[in-house]
Amino acid sequence: MNPNTSTPANPGYITVNVEEKLFQNRYKVDAGRPHIRIKDADICTHACASKSCTFVCPASCYKTEGNGTVTLITDGCLECGSCRILCSEFSNVDWEYPRGGHGILFKFG
C-alpha cells in the first residue's frame, strides 16, 4: 500500500505524483529564443560520458538520441538551474532566465 494514500485513519494525505504536479504549470514559450543553449553539441556527443543533464533535469528537457547526441527543448523548463550547475566539467550550457513575461508560471508555488 502506498504510504501517501489517504485512508480513513489518515484523511489528511493528498496523493499527487510529480507528473500531476508538473501538469499544473503553464509556460509561455518565447518562440525562437530559447533561454538555455548547448554551446557545443560535439562536446555532449563525444566528450561527456555521463550526460547527466539527461537524467537530472526534472522536466526532461534533455534527451540522448540513438546516435549519442543530446537534444535540448526548453519549452517545459522549470528554471531550476540544475543543468547549469551540473555541467561544471565542460561548462557547455549557456543559461539565462527567459525574457520578462515568458517561461514558467507556477500555479501552486
Ligand code: SF4
Ligand atoms: Fe531542466 Fe532545470 Fe535545466 Fe530547466 S533549468 S532545463 S528544468 S535542469
